[in-house]
Amino acid sequence: xxxxxxxxxxxxxxxxxxxxxxxxxxxxxxxxxxxxxxxxxxxxxxxxxxxxxxxxxxxxxxxxxxxxxxxxxxxxxxxxxxxxxxxxxxxxxxxxxxxxxxxxxxxxxxxxxxxxxxxxxxxxxxxxxxxxxxxxxxxxxxxxxxxxxxxxxxxxxxxxxxxxxxxxxxxxxxxxxxxxxxxxxxxxxxxxxxxxxxxxxxxxxxxxxxxxxxxxxxxxxxxxxxxxxxxxxxxxxxxxxxxxxxxxxxxxxxxxxxxxxxxxxxxxxxxxxxxxxxxxxxxxxxxx
Numbered sequence: 628x629x630x631x632x633x634x635x636x637x638x639x640x641x642x643x644x645x646x647x648x649x650x651x652x653x654x655x656x657x658x659x660x661x662x663x664x665x666x667x668x669x670x671x672x673x674x675x676x677x678x679x680x681x682x683x684x685x686x687x688x689x690x691x692x693x694x695x696x697x698x699x700x701x702x703x704x705x706x707x708x709x710x711x712x713x714x715x716x717x718x719x720x721x722x723x724x725x726x727x728x729x730x731x732x733x734x735x736x737x738x739x740x741x742x743x744x745x746x747x748x749x750x751x752x753x754x755x756x757x758x759x760x761x762x763x764x765x766x767x768x769x770x771x772x773x774x775x776x777x778x779x780x781x782x783x784x785x786x787x788x789x790x791x792x793x794x795x796x797x798x799x800x801x802x803x804x805x806x807x808x809x810x811x812x813x814x815x816x817x818x819x820x821x822x823x824x825x826x827x828x829x830x831x832x833x834x835x836x837x838x839x840x841x842x843x844x845x846x847x848x849x850x851x852x853x854x855x856x857x858x859x860x861x862x863x864x865x866x867x868x869x870x871x872x873x874x875x876x877x878x879x880x881x882x883x884x885x886x887x888x889x890x891x892x893x894x895x896x897x898x899x900x901x902x903x904x905x906x907x908x909x910x911x912x913x914x915x
Contacts, residue, residue: 635806639830668709672864
């Protein structure tokens with residue numbers, strides 16, 4: 628079954644799909660090997676890992692598509708890729724969707740922010756008119772070659788314009804062809820509850836960011852509220868940054884890494900697939 632079809636079917640399975648955020652190919656492999664059914668390619672984490680810069684619209688479409696290609700090739704689960712604002716108008720959105728689809732992504736997230744965009748839990752975000760975003764969603768839905776390729780429409784209107792406007796936009800985006808609705812940054816349990824209740828016929832997405840503007844709920848509670856998918860875009864990145872910092876602090880202060888909490892050499896080699904390459908090497912070996 629195609630990854631796009633697997634993702635689409637899973638979103639309608641009436642059971643929460645958890646998609647942790649991959650900031651590079653290695654983190655994507657760890658997510659898949661841990662048993663999660665989908666990977667989310669986070670723009671926030673990609674900006675941090677590629678540029679060492681914040682998520683403020685610095686990455687280009689081609690840079691994001693190339694990262695999506697590498698991640699999709701490395702894992703056997705569907706990859707949902709952050710498409711930011713589509714990198715321009717509806718014509719740019721068409722090219723972005725084509726590039727992401729060709730890269731092997733199973734779905735794309737598009738948002739209604741003014742470019743340059745910002746992380747959805749940062750202040751200072753502005754949104755384009757809803758009518759402009761409707762045309763972007765139409766463009767995305769019309770240009771995809773695989774009808775199972777998932778288009779996720781995100782609105783950032785809640786923070787500056789209120790929840791009612793965000794919900795109104797969600798309805799417009801669903802009518803325009805969005806397969807999943809992502810109402811970013813609800814600020815209370817009641818607001819979270821209203822989102823899936825407002826869209827009983829369209830899968831909805833919850834964005835779980837540690838320390839963000841939205842209450843961080845256990846997966847079972849999100850499932851009970853009716854969300855179809857939960858993203859965890861920043862946690863793996865933050866965990867990795869903390870682990871690397873602790874390792875380097877130890878090396879700097881103690882002059883040794885003895886006793887450091889790190890993955891063993893052989894275990895890491897298995898993680899990145901070295902045994903598979905060793906078997907292939909033997910398979911193609913020439914008898915001496």
